[in-house]
Amino acid sequence: MIDLSLVSDGGVGWLDASGPESHLVLSTRVRLARNLERRPFTVRSTDADREGVLQAVQDVAKKTVGLGHAHLIRIDQLPRIDRQLLHERHLVSKELAVPDAVDPPRAGAALLLQDGVGLMVNEEDHLRVQALTSGLSLGLAWGKVKSLDTELGQQLAFAFHPEFGYLTSCPTNVGTGLRASILIHLPGLVLTKEINKVLQSLVQVGLTFRGLYGEGSEVVGNFFQLSNQTTLGKSEADLLDHLAKIVHEVVGYEERAREVLLRDAPGVIEDKVWRAYGLLRYARSLSFEEAMNLLSGVRLGVGLGLIPNVGMYALNKVLVFTQPAHLATEAGAASSERELAVGRARYVRRTLEEEAGR
Amino acid sequence: MIDLSLVSDGGVGWLDASGPESHLVLSTRVRLARNLERRPFTVRSTDADREGVLQAVQDVAKKTVGLGHAHLIRIDQLPRIDRQLLHERHLVSKELAVPDAVDPPRAGAALLLQDGVGLMVNEEDHLRVQALTSGLSLGLAWGKVKSLDTELGQQLAFAFHPEFGYLTSCPTNVGTGLRASILIHLPGLVLTKEINKVLQSLVQVGLTFRGLYGEGSEVVGNFFQLSNQTTLGKSEADLLDHLAKIVHEVVGYEERAREVLLRDAPGVIEDKVWRAYGLLRYARSLSFEEAMNLLSGVRLGVGLGLIPNVGMYALNKVLVFTQPAHLATEAGAASSERELAVGRARYVRRTLEEEAGR
Numbered sequence: 216m217i218d219l220s221l222v223s224d225g226g227v228g229w230l231d232a233s234g235p236e237s238h239l240v241l242s243t244r245v246r247l248a249r250n251l252e253r254r255p256f257t258v259r260s261t262d263a264d265r266e267g268v269l270q271a272v273q274d275v276a277k278k279t280v281g282l283g284h285a286h287l288i289r290i291d292q293l294p295r296i297d298r299q300l301l302h303e304r305h306l307v308s309k310e311l312a313v314p315d316a317v318d319p320p321r322a323g324a325a326l327l328l329q330d331g332v333g334l335m336v337n338e339e340d341h342l343r344v345q346a347l348t349s350g351l352s353l354g355l356a357w358g359k360v361k362s363l364d365t366e367l368g369q370q371l372a373f374a375f376h377p378e379f380g381y382l383t384s385c386p387t388n389v390g391t392g393l394r395a396s397i398l399i400h401l402p403g404l405v406l407t408k409e410i411n412k413v414l415q416s417l418v419q420v421g422l423t424f425r426g427l428y429g430e431g432s433e434v435v436g437n438f439f440q441l442s443n444q445t446t447l448g449k450s451e452a453d454l455l456d457h458l459a460k461i462v463h464e465v466v467g468y469e470e471r472a473r474e475v476l477l478r479d480a481p482g483v484i485e486d487k488v489w490r491a492y493g494l495l496r497y498a499r500s501l502s503f504e505e506a507m508n509l510l511s512g513v514r515l516g517v518g519l520g521l522i523p524n525v526g527m528y529a530l531n532k533v534l535v536f537t538q539p540a541h542l543a544t545e546a547g548a549a550s551s552e553r554e555l556a557v558g559r560a561r562y563v564r565r566t567l568e569e570e571a572g573r
Numbered sequence: 574m575i576d577l578s579l580v581s582d583g584g585v586g587w588l589d590a591s592g593p594e595s596h597l598v599l600s601t602r603v604r605l606a607r608n609l610e611r612r613p614f615t616v617r618s619t620d621a622d623r624e625g626v627l628q629a630v631q632d633v634a635k636k637t638v639g640l641g642h643a644h645l646i647r648i649d650q651l652p653r654i655d656r657q658l659l660h661e662r663h664l665v666s667k668e669l670a671v672p673d674a675v676d677p678p679r680a681g682a683a684l685l686l687q688d689g690v691g692l693m694v695n696e697e698d699h700l701r702v703q704a705l706t707s708g709l710s711l712g713l714a715w716g717k718v719k720s721l722d723t724e725l726g727q728q729l730a731f732a733f734h735p736e737f738g739y740l741t742s743c744p745t746n747v748g749t750g751l752r753a754s755i756l757i758h759l760p761g762l763v764l765t766k767e768i769n770k771v772l773q774s775l776v777q778v779g780l781t782f783r784g785l786y787g788e789g790s791e792v793v794g795n796f797f798q799l800s801n802q803t804t805l806g807k808s809e810a811d812l813l814d815h816l817a818k819i820v821h822e823v824v825g826y827e828e829r830a831r832e833v834l835l836r837d838a839p840g841v842i843e844d845k846v847w848r849a850y851g852l853l854r855y856a857r858s859l860s861f862e863e864a865m866n867l868l869s870g871v872r873l874g875v876g877l878g879l880i881p882n883v884g885m886y887a888l889n890k891v892l893v894f895t896q897p898a899h900l901a902t903e904a905g906a907a908s909s910e911r912e913l914a915v916g917r918a919r920y921v922r923r924t925l926e927e928e929a930g931r
Contacts, residue, residue: 494852
């Protein structure tokens with residue numbers, strides 16, 4: 216089993232709800248896609264090519280401030296459960312850790328991790344530099360990523376075209392190679408049925424949305440990942456400013472939706488959030504989807520000040536620690552769906568009991 | 574408002590879960606139908622006829638041991654909410670207190686109440702003597718009723734036919750005038766889908782079943798009233814023995830059904846009962862039907878030893894005290910459906926909190 220206690224914060228410092236707007240925004244993620252010059256892209260590479268990339272990156276990384284003390288995780292040598300766990304902790308992409316097409320992942324797939332900043336090696340691109348931070352904190356996340364990118368770029372020759380910018384395996388990343396996303400909870404807009412209007416307007420201004428676990432993942436529990444679609448033709452600063460501006464607008468819409476709900480149907484909302492709390496506090500079996508939906512209700516109740524004695528940090532942790540690989544790791548054994556549902560309910564119950572007892 | 578604190582136990586001593594089999598059987602009710610000779614049956618009587626009946630009964634009752642210190646409640650002079658409350662407390666029949674056809678009830682409608690024994694006057698029959706006792710206690714209830722019936726019969730000439738026995742307004746009561754019923758909770762048989770088979774077999778042996786509130790009332794929360802159908806052609810002792818025998822069989826079926834559930838699906842049952850507890854403990858609005866169904870789950874959990882810290886007495890009281898008239902009386906005002914649902918949830922929540930804190 217992988218020992219994430221070696222990583223300073225277990226890789227989940229971004230869950231601590233310390234950042235701005237963290238009553239609505241769980242986390243901010245910024246990543247840059249980079250490739251090394253004169254080496255084939257990962258999807259067209261041999262094992263030896265990728266081992267070469269990893270070696271080159273390691274040699275450079277150890278001389279940087281950002282990754283000088285990094286923990287190296289050889290994704291390609293991990294059992295599936297550990298790779299799944301890293302993905303559930305949002306530390307690596309599904310593509311790198313639990314790819315649909317090739318499993319186990321390609322030789323050379325690796326992660327370098329230090330202080331909440333990660334460098335994925337031999338993902339879809341040679342390098343994916345990423346930072347996860349708490350709340351709505353694009354500047355902070357960008358600063359971390361940019362600084363590491365600068366350090367790495369001084370030693371590594373990145374594939375770069377004077378007209379197109381950074382070259383990437385998939386054309387949607389060409390240019391800045393920047394993807395910034397915000398994980399936000401929007402139950403108010405869902406309850407007032409305004410969510411589709413809001414999501415459509417996001418698409419019109421060049422943003423895109425996904426569920427809790429990235430590309431292709433369904434929306435559950437009213438958690439949305441909002442991110443930039445465009446990576447080309449604008450500066451990094453412009454892309455981040457635009458995303459920040461739109462997310463602030465969405466935060467405003469959500470807050471107004473909540474005011475409307477509290478004004479027009481306070482009894483219904485109160486009943487809804489407390490029922491969610493009651494079920495999470497006492498159920499003995501919870502599917503992933505039900506747990507997410509009930510957590511959404513409790514989070515709304517906490518955000519509205521209706522439910523005391525539950526911290527956002529605890530709710531954030533539940534989102535991650537009730538995923539299958541986390542539960543199976545906790546149980547110390549592979550688990551059936553039924554066992555996972557029982558383990559999930561136990562974890563949630565204990566968490567809420569601890570919170571109530573604080 | 575009616576003041577039931579004047580009655581020794583508020584008329585709800587039968588809720589205290591002290592009787593035999595009270596984990597399954599809430600209460601036993603035995604009643605005798607009697608009419609006074611040479612007076613028209615209630616349905617064909619004038620106001621003066623019924624006042625005459627009431628006067629005659631009162632004169633005699635005050636000289637008996639069973640009703641010598643009885644509290645007289647003039648049903649015909651009570652506001653509807655108070656009559657409804659008496660009915661919810663199972664102290665009077667719907668026919669007497671909140672009749673569909675004539676409302677307010679007929680002049681002369683009254684209840685004499687002393688130590689858990691009641692005498693309804695000018696109901697469908699001139700007299701209905703009834704006793705309510707805790708658990709499966711036909712002997713106890715019958716003893717109370719019989720003793721009062723004997724006392725009254727020594728002073729009052731009952732309409733009696735040498736061949737048919739006691740004469741009653743409705744032919745289904747002719748003979749002994751005896752109806753004995755058992756309020757029993759059968760969630761195990763409902764969950765194992767054996768309930769219909771059991772209910773059909775009851776009908777075949779001359780018993781009948783109803784919901785929580787007597788004739789015509791729907792079954793909610795898996796609470797069934799089982800009673801004798803036949804009143805004619807058998808002695809009281811035979812009727813009671815037969816009912817007791819069958820109810821003991823039903824108790825056995827229910828216990829076996831519970832064993833099967835615990836053996837085959839312990840996780841499902843545990844989850845079900847705790848979810849019911851969680852919702853009752855935290856919901857802010859509960860309809861009557863939902864409350865009854867959730868109470869059924871919690872009662873099952875308590876009976877199976879899965880849920881500690883909840884007493885059967887508390888659960889029994891909730892059945893009665895979350896009825897509309899009780900909630901409206903508690904609120905001190907007429908209440909809308911929505912207000913009742915909120916008051917019901919509040920009462921249930923407080924009860925379970927108190928139980929958990931004991």
